[in-house]
Amino acid sequence: MTSTVTPSAVSLTWLHLKYQFLETVRVPIAVLGNLLFPALAMFFFVVPQEEVAGDPVMATMAVASLGLFAICSASLFTYGLGVAEDRGLPFDPFVRSLPAGPTPRMVARVLNGAIFSLFGVVPLVLIGWLFTDATVTGRQLLTGIVVLLVVSVPFVLLGMAIGYSLSAKAALPVVQVILFPLAFADGLFMPPMFFPDWLAVISQATPTRAGRDLLVGALTGEPVYALAWPVLLAWTALLAALAVVAYRRDEGRRFR
Amino acid sequence: MTVTDEPVVAVRGVTRRFNDVVALDDVSLDIAPGELVGLLGPNGAGKSTLLSLVSGQRKPDSGVVRLCGQDPRLASARATLGLTPQETGLPATLKVREVVDFVAGHYPDPVRTPVLLEQFGLADLAGRQTGGLSGGQRRRLAVALSLVGRPSIILLDEPTTGLDVAGRQTLWAAIREYHASGGTVLLTSHYLEEVQALAHRVVVIDEGVVRADDTMEQILERVGLRRVVLHTTGLPAPDAVPARLTGVVRASQEGDRYELYTPDADALVREIVTSGLVFHGLEVRGATLEEAFEQMVTHPAADLHRRSAPADPPAADPAPSPSHRVNQDGAR
Numbered sequence: 387m388t389s390t391v392t393p394s395a396v397s398l399t400w401l402h403l404k405y406q407f408l409e410t411v412r413v414p415i416a417v418l419g420n421l422l423f424p425a426l427a428m429f430f431f432v433v434p435q436e437e438v439a440g441d442p443v444m445a446t447m448a449v450a451s452l453g454l455f456a457i458c459s460a461s462l463f464t465y466g467l468g469v470a471e472d473r474g475l476p477f478d479p480f481v482r483s484l485p486a487g488p489t490p491r492m493v494a495r496v497l498n499g500a501i502f503s504l505f506g507v508v509p510l511v512l513i514g515w516l517f518t519d520a521t522v523t524g525r526q527l528l529t530g531i532v533v534l535l536v537v538s539v540p541f542v543l544l545g546m547a548i549g550y551s552l553s554a555k556a557a558l559p560v561v562q563v564i565l566f567p568l569a570f571a572d573g574l575f576m577p578p579m580f581f582p583d584w585l586a587v588i589s590q591a592t593p594t595r596a597g598r599d600l601l602v603g604a605l606t607g608e609p610v611y612a613l614a615w616p617v618l619l620a621w622t623a624l625l626a627a628l629a630v631v632a633y634r635r636d637e638g639r640r641f642r
Numbered sequence: 643m644t645v646t647d648e649p650v651v652a653v654r655g656v657t658r659r660f661n662d663v664v665a666l667d668d669v670s671l672d673i674a675p676g677e678l679v680g681l682l683g684p685n686g687a688g689k690s691t692l693l694s695l696v697s698g699q700r701k702p703d704s705g706v707v708r709l710c711g712q713d714p715r716l717a718s719a720r721a722t723l724g725l726t727p728q729e730t731g732l733p734a735t736l737k738v739r740e741v742v743d744f745v746a747g748h749y750p751d752p753v754r755t756p757v758l759l760e761q762f763g764l765a766d767l768a769g770r771q772t773g774g775l776s777g778g779q780r781r782r783l784a785v786a787l788s789l790v791g792r793p794s795i796i797l798l799d800e801p802t803t804g805l806d807v808a809g810r811q812t813l814w815a816a817i818r819e820y821h822a823s824g825g826t827v828l829l830t831s832h833y834l835e836e837v838q839a840l841a842h843r844v845v846v847i848d849e850g851v852v853r854a855d856d857t858m859e860q861i862l863e864r865v866g867l868r869r870v871v872l873h874t875t876g877l878p879a880p881d882a883v884p885a886r887l888t889g890v891v892r893a894s895q896e897g898d899r900y901e902l903y904t905p906d907a908d909a910l911v912r913e914i915v916t917s918g919l920v921f922h923g924l925e926v927r928g929a930t931l932e933e934a935f936e937q938m939v940t941h942p943a944a945d946l947h948r949r950s951a952p953a954d955p956p957a958a959d960p961a962p963s964p965s966h967r968v969n970q971d972g973a974r
Contacts, residue, residue, distance in 0.1 A: 392718065393748060408735070476731025477731035483720060485717045485718065485748050487717045
């Protein structure tokens with residue numbers, strides 16, 4: 387046709403990322419919700435408790451727990467609800483018929499989710515730094531962020547599996563129902579060291595507990611139970627398979 | 643449009659089922675470069691299915707679909723294709739300029755956004771979020787998006803539904819301009835008048851089968867009936883006209899204005915003159931596409947396997963208004 391080359395996969399991914407980001411920030415309340423909820427939880431449950439806020443290790447653990455919860459909830463809502471909503475829009479089949487495969491859009495979606503997840507962590511780190519005795523070295527913080535991004539992957543995949551399986555109306559309650567036990571296992575409502583033995587064992591098999599302990603380990607140097615990485619990776623593999631199945635089934639239903 | 647040209651769209655023996663409903667039944671259709679083809683058919687006839695096959699959103703159960711010689715399910719093949727999104731589906735929080743830039747970014751050599759917006763009279767709205775546009779403005783943006791990648795062919799699905807007369811004329815001008823510059827157009831419309839005004843070739847599909855595929859003139863001639871219009875007080879009620887004038891097969895009356903349908907207009911005019919009938923304002927016209935269409939897709943009996951809505955009852959309105967529609971339900 388023309389001598390100009392077709393846009394590369396990288397530039398297409400960048401294009402999709404740019405406009406997905408714009409679409410997301412143009413609804414400021416959604417962004418604020420992501421920022422505010424963990425920050426408020428921090429102020430209500432951590433800052434007033436002297437024995438937690440005044441103890442460097444405990445305070446850092448609390449920041450890690452809430453940070454993981456922020457990532458988990460942002461991933462489930464962004465992907466579970468966001469994908470389900472996108473699928474309902476008439477613009478979706480149009481975008482699919484543009485000359486780009488599904489990959490740039492999917493990769494952009496994951497990156498966009500990661501960006502907003504990290505936004506949610508920023509106020510937590512600031513509050514932890516300014517209002518509690520939580521301490522990390524620069525290196526620990528950097529490791530923590532990398533671990534946080536790795537830990538977010540299974541939740542992104544879980545969100546996608548929900549988003550491609552359900553309508554937006556059904557996805558909302560499902561996300562809420564799934565989030566609650568995951569948050570519990572993460573130690574959001576009660577620190578895991580106070581769990582009874584049977585609950586501690588069960589919680590160690592959840593992706594939230596594995597992720598939390600890995601994150602805490604990275605930030606404080608506390609020992610992590612040996613199965614944390616295997617548990618996290620197994621969940622990642624399982625949820626990746628679920629997400630792919632859901633995507634294929636959706637293709638089959640709507641684009642046969 | 644020479645025979646040796648490779649077709650822009652090639653559909654060969656394509657069958658597509660949805661569960662037990664046959665949406666397309668062994669359909670073949672070639673569109674040569676530079677053609678402007680109107681695709682007509684009642685809802686559920688298979689038009690949308692055909693378009694989704696050509697745009698690579700679905701694949702056929704059997705048969706072959708090619709877009710500029712490639713499988714349209716390949717992203718690279720679709721670089722030659724322009725499509726309109728449904729106007730209601732534009733991302734509401736993005737600005738007009740951003741939506742165009744986004745779509746343009748998918749093509750190797752896109753039209754510059756300001757140029758495109760200027761062409762469609764949208765330059766003043768470039769900074770407006772699409773959620774704040776009027777229906778007509780969104781329609782114009784939707785059609786503009788189909789042209790941003792300098793495609794070899796555009797698929798326009800109901801491009802002017804819901805537009806006022808001025809808005810429709812603007813879009814028609816843009817479509818004609820694109821076609822005049824060598825572009826190929828495949829257009830569906832509920833407005834027969836739109837197809838009649840734009841298309842050079844008409845494909846009628848119904849119940850998944852191509853019922854007719856010909857030039858506009860040939861399609862219109864197929865109806866076989868001519869219309870003779872005159873004003874007179876010397877004719878009886880419409881039902882009794884065929885008995886009085888032997889060349890008339892059907893007639894309708896509005897005050898002193900009669901519309902007479904006849905297979906041979908010349909013979910009928912001679913008959914009228916020799917009969918000594920006093921009349922004025924004589925006109926002879928061909929059939930409209932509307933009449934041709936109704937004759938071609940009149941269903942012999944209610945077919946329970948089809949979910950298609952029946953066409954409007956024929957001949958109820960011998961002088962259809964320009965916005966007369968084939969179907970009542972425009973929604974897909």
